[in-house]
Amino acid sequence: MSLPDPSSPPSRPDPMLVACLALSMLLSSLGTSIANVGLPAMALAFDAAFPSVQWVVLAYLLAVTTAVASAGRLADLIGRRRLMLAGLAWFTAASALCGAAPGLWSLVAARAAQGVGAAVLMTLAMALAGEAAPKGRAGSAMGLLGTMSAVGTALGPTLGGALIAGPGWRAIFLVNLPLGLLAFWLAWRHLPQDQPRATQAPVRFDRLGSALLTVSLAAYALSMTLGKGAFGPLNAALLAAAAAAACLFWRVESRSAHPLLRPAMFSDAGRSAGLAASALVATVMMATLVVGPFYLAGALGLDAARVGLAMSCGPLVAAVAGVPAGRCVDRFGARPMTLAALGAMAGASAALPFASDAFGVAGYVIALVVITAGYALFQAANNTAVMAGAGGERGAVSGLLNLSRNLGLITGASAMGALFALGAGTADLAGAPPQALAAGLRAVFLAAAALCVLAGAAVAAAGVTRPRAVQP
Template sequence: MAPSVPAAPSTPSPGIRLASARGRWILLTTVLGSTMALLDSTVVNVALPRIGEDLDADLAVLQWTVNAYMLTLAGLILVGGALGDRFGRRRVFVIGTVWFAAGSLLCGLAPNAGVLIAARALQGVGGALLTPGSLALIQSSLHPDDRARAVGLWSGLGGVGAAVGPFLGGWLVDGPGWRWVFLINVPLAALCVPVALRYVPETRDPQATGRFDVLGATLGALSLGLVTYALIEAYSATGWVAGAAVAGVLLGVAFVLVERRRPNAMLPPSIFASRQFTAVNLVTLAVYAALGGFFFLAVLQLQVVSGYSALAAGAALLPTTVIMLLLSARAGELGERIGPRIPLTVGPLVCAAGMLLMMRAGPSASYGADVLPAMTVLGLGLATLVAPLTSAVLASVDPGRAGLASGINNAAARAAGLLAVAALPLLSGMGPEAYRTPAAFDAAFGWAMVWCAGLLVAGAVLAWATVRRPADLAGAAHPQCRVQCQVTAPPLEPPPDRRPESGA
């Protein structure tokens, strides 16, 4: 079953005013919830070299540390939104927060790589339950007149978390240790859950009926998991790896066939009848594959090859996020005026230039001369493309399917990043022990940046050839684009619904 638009709460809106004490508590708990998931996606990469050293792990373990989380999150995010609509958004949000915190605690206490990877997968399940509900709680709880301001505050406060995430991760790794990158989520959840239970009203969608597409979700997740395993373990060249690759492809075919026949499909093929929606999602795959691979490898490059500390490597990423926060809203307004085609063509090309500039970050790289220019150019490219991309996704379908379209686009972005983290080391000749040898890693990193730039150029060409101005770009400058369009994935929620609601 697909998630419905969060902005159309099922029960009459409680109409809680943001200026009231209860309204402020609602805003606080939604910010805490989204910040946990956002921090996790920005701080873990910084800790990877220290995790590998402490657990005596090879590159495959570092890939799985990232991908185990992304796999379950991408595979279940649509189900998480549907569960909230059916059983109550607050209930699923709280369950997801507790689940995420439990997974984080297990990550922080993991005695070996196997436990860490399993715990990361559990974290992803919690994230799939928690993340779709964060903005939905604002939309379904607060008075309609206050929602736009609340979303703006949610975006701004979340943006602070996004900006300090890599810096905080580096500080934790160099200070109390990499385990605190995960353990920090526990006190955040301990504050978030009681606030949600006490102050957030329960809402659900009475139209959310029918069976869940459990078969579709299972087939999709298994297909992604097996293909990811085959790519990460390809260097072993065993029969198991070949079998996993074949099985993953066959399960992917089965997923498509099942979704075409099920009335309650998680990924209904009819939504792809919009050529604009299909085109923008293909651009999303190219762009976020490049971004996922870049941010996985860049912090490793800075620490392994350039000799940066974890704190310095995390701080090196700050310019990209700051530029995103400052310019994304303006880029959204520009995209609304001129259409998405030019931003979705120019933005990836600028990002590609930034990634090629990052090849200068070799041994003893100077931050001002070698790293900062790359991060600045990358930030400008991202600020140019992310808000128009999201707007084009939402404008390419009927308003009633905005929640489904946003969820599919988000899942596509995360799946692209997942596959890129698995495939890039293989494509660039980065062996299992490469990150222990600076010279070998540096050489492979250069080829990886070429691959990433190539993906972005392909995305730009695709956008120029296929993307056209939709008839309705009403969702162009969403305030949430300033945060959720960061460097990890597009927004998880559609824009605030402007339809009148009962009880308002």
């Protein structure tokens, strides 16, 4: 079988290559969402307290967050095909270890390993999709990956619940084995061969920079997630450690002959604005997940089933809107669509609490649908703009995009949850009266609208549609 030559743009994408990348993105997002529903069963199986069993989810998120940037740079050095195959094999093997774990902490360790594999999958799926897309079709490729990510997020709770009710909680990890093997086979057959580097000069992987970045990101993520929303001395110490490691990382990178992330990568205003906007918008999207269940149940009186149905509207809309959003980007351009998406998200965020007051569940869901559709368009447009012109650093730039999104999600879970409690005037959200929950909702979504406006201002000020190409 002849493999496509990546040096010349294809006239149309190989459908099997597209399927491979879509399945890889599905696996990584499914790994995030499917485990949450199994926590009660795991707590019972291991006779563990809930704070301990939460590390099954936290370990995966921490591993993904700390590994994405290093995975992107490593792919640029050793080859994207080679690392993608290794990542699929690693993720599948780690999933098997999760399903066979004899104890809670061995499961947590296996989940951390699985998260490292997921970081490779999501980073390289984006890098390879942009590279393989025909000229003028990058937006459609990014839209498809956004769809698969949303499908994984929406499918996780439903599939996980069915598997737990049938074979048991171990099946939520073992289900990745046939999917991972299929993705590996597709990658082996259809990923283009890695091309030799243009220069023969030896390039080393920046181990010190990678270690410092990992320490900084892990400390920041822990500072945002420990303490159940209360920011105490431990959180402050972790945040200080994250800042110190980040400063040291930047100093090391500016002096390194082979940096993990070249400081010059951030000199392009368009790319930097896109990365900042990605983090801000991810913070907004996490707000819908953090405050939604409390408001829908406590203020609007929905039972658990109806809360789940209302919350599922978001991922479902994102799944449906991803591909059409990508086509809009290809037709109208990345920057105009980014600004249009942020405008729609800002307006819907500001309107959501008032629509909920006036029209109840219908008002909340309609506003949520607009926010989520706007997010699908933003992802397709912003990812296309940031990845354009990445050249030989496509893996590193893709890693930065995923990193900015994960940092936004982690920050949103902490900051938006704290703002909700502050607006409601109580930390006991489960027992708060409807008026207090409505006040908390207003505080959160007015802040979310402000973040969308800030992201739009950053993109507009950058004033470019496509970042300048950089050479590694």
